[in-house]
Amino acid sequence: MYIATVDFCACGGCLNSFLSVGEPLLSLLGEHTISFSSLLADRRNISPSDVVIATGGIRNLEELDIAREVSRTSRKVLAVGSCAVHGGIPGMAPLSEEVASLGKDSELPELLEEVEPLDSCMNIDLYVPGCPPTPEVLFEALKSVLEGYAPFHYDGTVCSECIRRVERKPVKSWSAHPGAGLPPEDCLLNHGLLCLGPITRGGCFAVCPSRGSRCMGCRGPSDMVLSSQLHSMHSDMVKFVSLTTGIKENKVEKVLGGMLKEVYLFTRCDPVIRSKANEKLQDGRGGGPS
Ligand code: SF4
Ligand code: SF4
Ligand code: SF4
Structure with a gap:
């Protein structure tokens, strides 16, 4: 060939x-x-x-x-x-x-x-x-x-491949970088790092979280996000963080509102989700974590 x-x-x-x-x-x-x-x-x-x-x-x-x-x-x-x-x-x-x-x-x-x-x-x-x-x-x-055979389809999320374990507990504060001494088994979200593992397609074997860096979502939306009604990575992330931390969704929205460019870093131009991304990014609330 x-x-x-x-x-x-x-x-x-x-x-x-x-x-x-x-x-x-x-x-x-x-x-x-x-x-x-x-x-x-x-x-x-x-x-x-x-x-x-x-x-x-x-x-x-x-x-x-x-x-x-x-x-x-x-x-x-x-x-x-x-x-x-x-x-x-x-x-x-x-x-x-x-x-x-x-x-x-x-x-x-x-x-x-x-x-x-x-x-x-x-x-x-x-x-x-x-x-x-x-x-x-x-x-x-x-x-x-x-x-000529069917390739493996990675339908799980990065979380499903991650060695860290998420716990249902509140987050004290949000930040962009892990502090020193983060226990290797602790979920990064539990420590206030916006890890996009819950909404991102697996297949990389959670290479970033396993080394202490949050998932930035480079493999794009998971099957679950794509099959949801809104196709919104942002909404699904808000829901997951709210469930994980026990913080109400409207409060999580406020925290994630300042991190929208992060959520759509790799996918802003994907036609399936771009209308949602643009709606969020163009309203002036986009920005990186402080
Ligand atoms: S949110 Fe991140 S650190 Fe936590 S389990 Fe998922 S991939 Fe691992
Ligand atoms: S940023 Fe990419 S390589 Fe790193 S954990 Fe997320 S999907 Fe995997
Ligand atoms: S920026 Fe684009 S071309 Fe470069 S490594 Fe990432 S996906 Fe590949």
């Missing part, structure tokens, strides 16, 4: 994670041909391929044209990384007027109003979220497509 990697508005982290697979990747690719790749092959033009590993979202008109052409000439496309699946961190850019004006009076390709996830203009066969997805998840996804 002919395999290509194509990068749109991407930082290169996803491709690096892909290359980090190492020996198993070489064995898997050994039977196939790299038709185009900025890192793996010296080719100037993207040619029709059987499998395309696409990273990044669509940020400008040039990328939009390339994406449509790749979609038209490829058999299967994997959307790899949160930028490709949800728009990712570059999706926060339209919030700055300075960035929105770039490209208007220059030779740079004209910017779109919003960063678009790849499925806005391409047929996607498999979504592999994460910023970046782990090498293991990426390898498994590519293998499943090349060998």
Whole structure:
């Protein structure tokens, strides 16, 4: 088969994670041909391929044209990384007027109003979220497509993979960073850290909380959020925190109101949840934790 990697508005982290697979990747690719790749092959033009590993979202008109052409000439496309699946961190850019004006009076390709996830203009066969997805998840996804079997679907949340245990108890104060001496078995939420594990798709084996950092939600909304009526990561987070801490939902709203950019850091441009995110972010209450 002919395999290509194509990068749109991407930082290169996803491709690096892909290359980090190492020996198993070489064995898997050994039977196939790299038709185009900025890192793996010296080719100037993207040619029709059987499998395309696409990273990044669509940020400008040039990328939009390339994406449509790749979609038209490829058999299967994997959307790899949160930028490709949800728009990712570059999706926060339209919030700055300075960035929105770039490209208007220059030779740079004209910017779109919003960063678009790849499925806005391409047929996607498999979504592999994460910023970046782990090498293991990426390898498994590519293998499943090349060998024609159904990939594993991570339908649980990050909490379901976390070694920390949540307790129903009040939070004294909220902060962005863990203090020293946090017990390894204690849930970060119980210590006032806005860990997004309860609303985020698992598959990373809770790598951040297990090292004492809160989950920032890079794997996007869990199946539970997507199947809920509102598709609102914010509402589901409020409900979970309220249940966990015993604090009333309207009071939790006030705390989380100052952390909305955090909740939608990777997903603001996802059409499924963007209306909810915009409604919240544009009312002037967005911001990072203090
Ligand atoms: S998902 Fe993360 S690692 Fe991948 S291209 Fe986007 S910012 Fe980079
Ligand atoms: S909220 Fe965070 S720290 Fe707590 S169990 Fe879930 S993932 Fe682990
Ligand atoms: S714990 Fe959260 S932020 Fe960290 S890799 Fe997993 S999904 Fe991403």
